[in-house]
Amino acid sequence: MADPLDTTSEVARATQEVAKATGKAIDAGRDLGSFVGRFVGEPLEHVSGMVSDRLAYMRLERQVRLMQRVERLQEESGITVIKPLPMKLAIPLFQGASLEENDDLQDRWAALLVNATNPASSIQLSRAVISILEELSSFDALVLDKIYEIPYAESKVVGVWTALLPDRVVAGTNDANGPVEVQGLEPTDDVVLSLANLKRLGCLTSDSFFDGGEAYGRVMPTLMGKTFVQACRAKTR
Numbered sequence: 001m002a003d004p005l006d007t008t009s010e011v012a013r014a015t016q017e018v019a020k021a022t023g024k025a026i027d028a029g030r031d032l033g034s035f036v037g038r039f040v041g042e043p044l045e046h047v048s049g050m051v052s053d054r055l056a057y058m059r060l061e062r063q064v065r066l067m068q069r070v071e072r073l074q075e076e077s078g079i080t081v082i083k084p085l086p087m088k089l090a091i092p093l094f095q096g097a098s099l100e101e102n103d104d105l106q107d108r109w110a111a112l113l114v115n116a117t118n119p120a121s122s123i124q125l126s127r128a129v130i131s132i133l134e135e136l137s138s139f140d141a142l143v144l145d146k147i148y149e150i151p152y153a154e155s156k157v158v159g160v161w162t163a164l165l166p167d168r169v170v171a172g173t174n175d176a177n178g179p180v181e182v183q184g185l186e187p188t189d190d191v192v193l194s195l196a197n198l199k200r201l202g203c204l205t206s207d208s209f210f211d212g213g214e215a216y217g218r219v220m221p222t223l224m225g226k227t228f229v230q231a232c233r234a235k236t237r
Helices: 004-040 044-054 060-077 087-099 102-115 127-134 140-147 151-158 189-200 223-231
Strands: 204-208 215-220
Touching: 004 060, 004 087, 044 060, 060 087, 060 102, 087 102, 087 127, 102 223, 127 223, 140 189, 140 223, 151 215, 189 204, 189 215
Parallel strands: none
Antiparallel strands: 204 215
């Protein structure tokens, strides 16, 4: 039979641990409310309500990581003044950023937040940009980065060839068969699926056949895609 004193001691220790964890969660929640409040220009009590109502179910560790990443990017960029976001954009941005479990994609959310609230930045946050980032996989983001490595002024005229993705793209030519290094090659199925999603989101266009089919061996960048990539790219001094 267990010693009642031992059982009581175990319960007491467990209670103390729960209290410590609860206290840390409360402190983290307060920090998060203060952090969000800096970006939306609202009183802390309003923001705290927003956090509890709209973000309560999100994992705390992702929220904390986001906060740390944003503050690091601000420090690296020398940002000391913040341009507040309208609530209709702040709420979906913080929701998407806090729900994201992939570190690379969450870093893009962090960069988007920093760029959108930097008074010196020309980035204009829109619901379209937020929606695109919400619907990207990490593979989509990799493919998109490779496509926009080619200068937009060049690629918007002749496009880029995709057979070597996800490693790299090849700048287009006026030759219908494409550059020599991609002739006879086709993008893999996972790349085609990614390109189709990026096209659906307005980040690129592709060639079409007379019968309505689509070809993804060569794609063309779009202004929306260029704008999105720039908005989600971290900038340093």
